[in-house]
Amino acid sequence: LDSLVAEIGFEGVQQTLSTFIAEADRRLKRFRQLACDPDRYVIELEAHALKGSAGNFGLRHLSETARALEHSAREITANNYAAALDCLEQSYTTARTYITKQCIVG
Amino acid sequence: MRRFVEGTDRGQSTFSAKSAKNDPTIMSLANSNQVRLLVVDDVASSRALLSCYFSNRGFQIAQADSGAAALALIKQQSFDAVLLDIFMPGMDGIEVLRRIRLTHSSFHLPVIMVSAKTSKLDIKLSLDMGANDYITKPIDFSTAFTLVQKHLTNTPLDPERDQSALPLATFPPVAPCSNDLNVD
Numbered sequence: 001l002d003s004l005v006a007e008i009g010f011e012g013v014q015q016t017l018s019t020f021i022a023e024a025d026r027r028l029k030r031f032r033q034l035a036c037d038p039d040r041y042v043i044e045l046e047a048h049a050l051k052g053s054a055g056n057f058g059l060r061h062l063s064e065t066a067r068a069l070e071h072s073a074r075e076i077t078a079n080n081y082a083a084a085l086d087c088l089e090q091s092y093t094t095a096r097t098y099i100t101k102q103c104i105v106g
Numbered sequence: 107m108r109r110f111v112e113g114t115d116r117g118q119s120t121f122s123a124k125s126a127k128n129d130p131t132i133m134s135l136a137n138s139n140q141v142r143l144l145v146v147d148d149v150a151s152s153r154a155l156l157s158c159y160f161s162n163r164g165f166q167i168a169q170a171d172s173g174a175a176a177l178a179l180i181k182q183q184s185f186d187a188v189l190l191d192i193f194m195p196g197m198d199g200i201e202v203l204r205r206i207r208l209t210h211s212s213f214h215l216p217v218i219m220v221s222a223k224t225s226k227l228d229i230k231l232s233l234d235m236g237a238n239d240y241i242t243k244p245i246d247f248s249t250a251f252t253l254v255q256k257h258l259t260n261t262p263l264d265p266e267r268d269q270s271a272l273p274l275a276t277f278p279p280v281a282p283c284s285n286d287l288n289v290d
Contacts, residue, residue, distance in 0.1 A: 004155075007247045008157055008158045008159050008162060008247075009162070012158040012159075012162070014243050015154065015158070016151055016154040016158060016257060017151075019150050019154050020151035022150075023149065023150055023151055024126075028171040042195075045193065045195055048193050048222060048223075048270070049148065049149045049193075050242075051222050052149065052221075052222030052243040053149050053151045053152055054157055054271060055222065055243050055244035056243055056244045056245055058244070063244075080249065
Protein backbone atom coordinates (compact mmCIF):
# COMPACT_ATOMS: atom_id res chain seq x y z
CA LEU A 1 0.00 0.00 0.00
CA ASP A 2 2.91 2.34 0.65
CA SER A 3 4.01 2.16 -2.96
CA LEU A 4 0.44 2.79 -4.06
CA VAL A 5 0.29 5.89 -1.86
CA ALA A 6 3.43 7.09 -3.61
CA GLU A 7 1.76 6.63 -6.98
CA ILE A 8 -1.72 8.06 -6.43
CA GLY A 9 -1.57 9.77 -3.05
CA PHE A 10 -3.21 8.93 0.26
CA GLU A 11 -6.61 10.25 -0.74
CA GLY A 12 -6.46 8.34 -3.99
CA VAL A 13 -5.72 5.13 -2.10
CA GLN A 14 -8.55 5.78 0.33
CA GLN A 15 -11.01 6.34 -2.47
CA THR A 16 -9.98 3.38 -4.55
CA LEU A 17 -9.79 1.05 -1.54
CA SER A 18 -13.30 2.05 -0.56
CA THR A 19 -14.40 1.09 -4.06
CA PHE A 20 -12.49 -2.17 -3.77
CA ILE A 21 -14.08 -3.08 -0.43
CA ALA A 22 -17.59 -2.31 -1.65
CA GLU A 23 -16.97 -4.48 -4.71
CA ALA A 24 -15.37 -7.30 -2.76
CA ASP A 25 -18.22 -7.36 -0.24
CA ARG A 26 -20.70 -7.75 -3.10
CA ARG A 27 -18.53 -10.32 -4.82
CA LEU A 28 -18.15 -12.55 -1.77
CA LYS A 29 -21.89 -12.50 -1.18
CA ARG A 30 -22.41 -13.42 -4.79
CA PHE A 31 -20.02 -16.37 -4.55
CA ARG A 32 -22.27 -17.84 -1.87
CA GLN A 33 -25.27 -17.52 -4.17
CA LEU A 34 -23.59 -19.36 -7.03
CA ALA A 35 -23.65 -23.09 -7.56
CA CYS A 36 -20.93 -25.05 -9.27
CA ASP A 37 -22.61 -26.69 -12.18
CA PRO A 38 -24.73 -23.89 -13.60
CA ASP A 39 -22.35 -21.08 -12.65
CA ARG A 40 -18.81 -22.25 -13.33
CA TYR A 41 -18.08 -19.51 -15.84
CA VAL A 42 -19.40 -16.82 -13.49
CA ILE A 43 -17.35 -18.24 -10.62
CA GLU A 44 -14.25 -18.12 -12.81
CA LEU A 45 -15.03 -14.58 -13.91
CA GLU A 46 -15.67 -13.33 -10.37
CA ALA A 47 -12.59 -15.06 -9.01
CA HIS A 48 -10.50 -13.59 -11.80
CA ALA A 49 -11.80 -10.11 -11.01
CA LEU A 50 -11.05 -10.52 -7.31
CA LYS A 51 -7.58 -11.86 -8.07
CA GLY A 52 -6.72 -8.84 -10.19
CA SER A 53 -8.22 -6.19 -7.96
CA ALA A 54 -6.73 -7.62 -4.75
CA GLY A 55 -3.36 -7.88 -6.47
CA ASN A 56 -3.50 -4.25 -7.49
CA PHE A 57 -3.67 -3.30 -3.81
CA GLY A 58 -0.88 -5.63 -2.78
CA LEU A 59 -3.27 -8.02 -1.01
CA ARG A 60 -1.28 -11.01 -2.12
CA HIS A 61 -2.83 -13.77 -0.05
CA LEU A 62 -6.33 -12.78 -1.09
CA SER A 63 -5.21 -12.52 -4.69
CA GLU A 64 -3.60 -15.98 -4.55
CA THR A 65 -6.67 -17.52 -2.92
CA ALA A 66 -8.86 -16.03 -5.64
CA ARG A 67 -6.44 -17.28 -8.28
CA ALA A 68 -6.73 -20.82 -6.95
CA LEU A 69 -10.51 -20.64 -7.22
CA GLU A 70 -10.33 -19.15 -10.69
CA HIS A 71 -8.11 -21.96 -11.91
CA SER A 72 -10.25 -24.70 -10.36
CA ALA A 73 -13.64 -23.23 -11.25
CA ARG A 74 -14.21 -25.44 -14.28
CA GLU A 75 -14.01 -28.69 -12.37
CA ILE A 76 -14.37 -27.93 -8.67
CA THR A 77 -16.83 -30.04 -6.68
CA ALA A 78 -19.56 -28.53 -4.55
CA ASN A 79 -17.83 -29.49 -1.31
CA ASN A 80 -14.51 -28.10 -2.44
CA TYR A 81 -16.22 -24.95 -3.66
CA ALA A 82 -17.71 -24.40 -0.21
CA ALA A 83 -14.29 -24.94 1.35
CA ALA A 84 -12.69 -22.57 -1.14
CA LEU A 85 -15.21 -19.88 -0.23
CA ASP A 86 -14.40 -20.34 3.45
CA CYS A 87 -10.73 -19.75 2.63
CA LEU A 88 -11.58 -16.79 0.47
CA GLU A 89 -13.70 -15.19 3.17
CA GLN A 90 -11.05 -15.75 5.80
CA SER A 91 -8.42 -14.20 3.59
CA TYR A 92 -10.67 -11.26 2.79
CA THR A 93 -11.45 -10.68 6.48
CA THR A 94 -7.72 -10.58 7.19
CA ALA A 95 -7.14 -8.16 4.33
CA ARG A 96 -9.99 -5.94 5.40
CA THR A 97 -8.69 -5.86 8.96
CA TYR A 98 -5.24 -4.95 7.71
CA ILE A 99 -6.64 -2.13 5.62
CA THR A 100 -8.62 -0.82 8.56
CA LYS A 101 -5.63 -1.03 10.90
CA GLN A 102 -3.60 0.95 8.45
CA CYS A 103 -6.31 3.60 8.83
CA ILE A 104 -6.64 3.62 5.09
CA VAL A 105 -10.38 3.30 5.23
CA GLY A 106 -12.96 3.42 7.96
CA MET B 107 6.11 11.30 -40.57
CA ARG B 108 6.59 8.00 -38.86
CA ARG B 109 6.63 5.06 -41.18
CA PHE B 110 3.71 2.78 -40.63
CA VAL B 111 2.89 -0.48 -42.25
CA GLU B 112 -0.23 -2.08 -40.91
CA GLY B 113 0.44 -5.43 -39.39
CA THR B 114 4.18 -5.15 -39.37
CA ASP B 115 4.93 -2.02 -37.41
CA ARG B 116 2.54 -1.94 -34.56
CA GLY B 117 4.92 -0.72 -31.96
CA GLN B 118 4.52 -3.88 -29.97
CA SER B 119 7.17 -4.53 -27.46
CA THR B 120 8.27 -5.95 -24.26
CA PHE B 121 9.42 -3.28 -21.94
CA SER B 122 11.52 -2.37 -19.00
CA ALA B 123 9.75 -0.36 -16.38
CA LYS B 124 11.14 3.05 -15.61
CA SER B 125 9.63 6.16 -14.23
CA ALA B 126 8.41 8.54 -16.89
CA LYS B 127 6.56 10.95 -14.66
CA ASN B 128 8.80 13.84 -15.56
CA ASP B 129 9.22 13.18 -19.22
CA PRO B 130 8.77 16.57 -20.89
CA THR B 131 7.13 15.18 -24.01
CA ILE B 132 4.36 13.32 -22.33
CA MET B 133 3.77 15.94 -19.69
CA SER B 134 3.47 18.53 -22.42
CA LEU B 135 0.92 16.41 -24.20
CA ALA B 136 -0.97 15.70 -21.03
CA ASN B 137 -1.03 19.26 -19.81
CA SER B 138 -2.38 20.47 -23.09
CA ASN B 139 -5.58 18.59 -22.25
CA GLN B 140 -5.35 16.84 -25.56
CA VAL B 141 -4.44 13.40 -24.36
CA ARG B 142 -7.61 11.45 -23.88
CA LEU B 143 -7.44 8.01 -22.40
CA LEU B 144 -10.24 5.48 -22.33
CA VAL B 145 -10.06 3.01 -19.43
CA VAL B 146 -12.11 -0.14 -19.98
CA ASP B 147 -12.59 -2.60 -17.12
CA ASP B 148 -15.59 -4.23 -15.52
CA VAL B 149 -13.92 -3.96 -12.10
CA ALA B 150 -14.59 -0.52 -10.66
CA SER B 151 -11.55 -0.43 -8.39
CA SER B 152 -9.23 -1.23 -11.31
CA ARG B 153 -10.80 1.52 -13.40
CA ALA B 154 -10.50 3.89 -10.46
CA LEU B 155 -6.82 3.12 -9.90
CA LEU B 156 -5.83 3.70 -13.51
CA SER B 157 -8.06 6.73 -13.84
CA CYS B 158 -6.68 8.25 -10.67
CA TYR B 159 -3.07 7.64 -11.67
CA PHE B 160 -3.37 9.10 -15.16
CA SER B 161 -5.76 11.86 -14.16
CA ASN B 162 -3.26 13.06 -11.56
CA ARG B 163 -0.76 13.35 -14.38
CA GLY B 164 -2.93 15.58 -16.51
CA PHE B 165 -4.70 13.09 -18.72
CA GLN B 166 -8.36 13.34 -19.52
CA ILE B 167 -10.01 10.09 -18.62
CA ALA B 168 -13.15 8.40 -19.81
CA GLN B 169 -14.24 5.08 -18.38
CA ALA B 170 -16.28 2.18 -19.64
CA ASP B 171 -17.38 -0.78 -17.55
CA SER B 172 -18.02 -3.11 -20.47
CA GLY B 173 -16.88 -3.83 -23.98
CA ALA B 174 -20.14 -2.58 -25.44
CA ALA B 175 -19.87 0.70 -23.54
CA ALA B 176 -16.30 1.12 -24.74
CA LEU B 177 -17.21 0.63 -28.38
CA ALA B 178 -20.07 3.10 -28.04
CA LEU B 179 -17.71 5.72 -26.61
CA ILE B 180 -15.12 5.12 -29.31
CA LYS B 181 -17.79 5.51 -31.95
CA GLN B 182 -18.96 8.79 -30.46
CA GLN B 183 -15.66 10.38 -29.57
CA SER B 184 -11.99 10.53 -30.28
CA PHE B 185 -9.41 9.00 -27.96
CA ASP B 186 -5.65 8.93 -28.06
CA ALA B 187 -5.24 5.56 -26.39
CA VAL B 188 -7.23 2.79 -24.77
CA LEU B 189 -6.37 0.71 -21.71
CA LEU B 190 -8.43 -2.44 -22.18
CA ASP B 191 -9.15 -5.32 -19.80
CA ILE B 192 -9.65 -8.76 -21.33
CA PHE B 193 -11.76 -10.97 -19.09
CA MET B 194 -15.07 -9.14 -18.82
CA PRO B 195 -18.65 -10.41 -18.77
CA GLY B 196 -20.46 -10.10 -22.06
CA MET B 197 -18.09 -8.97 -24.76
CA ASP B 198 -14.51 -9.70 -23.73
CA GLY B 199 -11.53 -7.48 -24.41
CA ILE B 200 -10.30 -9.54 -27.33
CA GLU B 201 -13.58 -9.07 -29.16
CA VAL B 202 -13.57 -5.37 -28.29
CA LEU B 203 -10.06 -5.14 -29.70
CA ARG B 204 -11.08 -6.97 -32.86
CA ARG B 205 -13.93 -4.54 -33.43
CA ILE B 206 -11.77 -1.51 -32.71
CA ARG B 207 -9.29 -2.66 -35.32
CA LEU B 208 -12.01 -2.78 -37.95
CA THR B 209 -12.10 1.00 -37.82
CA HIS B 210 -8.92 2.18 -36.10
CA SER B 211 -5.41 1.05 -36.89
CA SER B 212 -2.93 0.47 -34.11
CA PHE B 213 -1.18 3.60 -35.31
CA HIS B 214 -4.19 5.86 -34.92
CA LEU B 215 -5.63 4.35 -31.76
CA PRO B 216 -3.14 2.50 -29.58
CA VAL B 217 -4.74 -0.18 -27.43
CA ILE B 218 -2.83 -1.48 -24.44
CA MET B 219 -4.28 -4.57 -22.84
CA VAL B 220 -4.34 -4.57 -19.02
CA SER B 221 -5.15 -8.00 -17.68
CA ALA B 222 -4.66 -10.44 -14.84
CA LYS B 223 -4.35 -13.08 -17.53
CA THR B 224 -0.66 -13.74 -17.65
CA SER B 225 -0.19 -16.69 -19.99
CA LYS B 226 1.95 -16.31 -23.08
CA LEU B 227 -1.01 -17.52 -25.10
CA ASP B 228 -3.20 -14.64 -23.94
CA ILE B 229 -0.44 -12.14 -24.60
CA LYS B 230 0.28 -13.53 -28.06
CA LEU B 231 -3.41 -13.61 -28.97
CA SER B 232 -3.81 -9.98 -27.95
CA LEU B 233 -0.79 -8.85 -29.93
CA ASP B 234 -1.87 -10.90 -32.93
CA MET B 235 -5.29 -9.26 -32.76
CA GLY B 236 -3.73 -5.82 -32.94
CA ALA B 237 -2.97 -4.76 -29.39
CA ASN B 238 -0.02 -2.41 -29.19
CA ASP B 239 1.14 -3.73 -25.85
CA TYR B 240 0.16 -5.82 -22.86
CA ILE B 241 0.36 -5.07 -19.15
CA THR B 242 -0.32 -7.68 -16.51
CA LYS B 243 -2.03 -7.08 -13.19
CA PRO B 244 -1.03 -6.22 -10.52
CA ILE B 245 -0.55 -3.00 -12.41
CA ASP B 246 2.94 -1.53 -12.45
CA PHE B 247 2.05 2.12 -12.88
CA SER B 248 5.39 3.30 -14.12
CA THR B 249 5.29 0.59 -16.78
CA ALA B 250 1.77 1.60 -17.78
CA PHE B 251 2.88 5.21 -18.01
CA THR B 252 5.94 4.35 -20.04
CA LEU B 253 3.90 2.34 -22.53
CA VAL B 254 1.21 4.98 -22.90
CA GLN B 255 3.93 7.53 -23.44
CA LYS B 256 5.63 5.38 -26.01
CA HIS B 257 2.52 4.84 -28.07
CA LEU B 258 1.31 8.40 -27.77
CA THR B 259 4.56 9.74 -29.09
CA ASN B 260 4.12 7.43 -32.07
CA THR B 261 0.61 8.65 -32.75
CA PRO B 262 -0.40 12.07 -34.05
CA LEU B 263 -2.94 13.90 -31.94
CA ASP B 264 -5.95 15.13 -33.83
CA PRO B 265 -5.71 18.92 -34.13
CA GLU B 266 -9.27 19.16 -35.40
CA ARG B 267 -10.80 17.63 -32.34
CA ASP B 268 -13.55 19.75 -30.92
CA GLN B 269 -12.84 20.04 -27.21
CA SER B 270 -16.36 21.27 -26.59
CA ALA B 271 -17.66 17.88 -27.58
CA LEU B 272 -15.65 16.08 -24.94
CA PRO B 273 -17.77 15.80 -21.86
CA LEU B 274 -19.07 12.32 -21.56
CA ALA B 275 -19.06 10.06 -18.99
CA THR B 276 -20.08 7.00 -17.46
CA PHE B 277 -18.79 7.01 -13.94
CA PRO B 278 -18.08 9.61 -11.28
CA PRO B 279 -14.44 10.50 -10.91
CA VAL B 280 -12.38 9.40 -7.96
CA ALA B 281 -12.43 12.44 -5.73
CA PRO B 282 -8.77 13.50 -5.69
CA CYS B 283 -8.39 13.05 -9.41
CA SER B 284 -9.77 16.16 -10.96
CA ASN B 285 -9.13 15.71 -14.65
CA ASP B 286 -11.61 12.99 -15.44
CA LEU B 287 -13.94 13.75 -18.29
CA ASN B 288 -16.72 12.01 -16.48
CA VAL B 289 -19.70 14.03 -15.48
CA ASP B 290 -22.66 13.12 -13.35
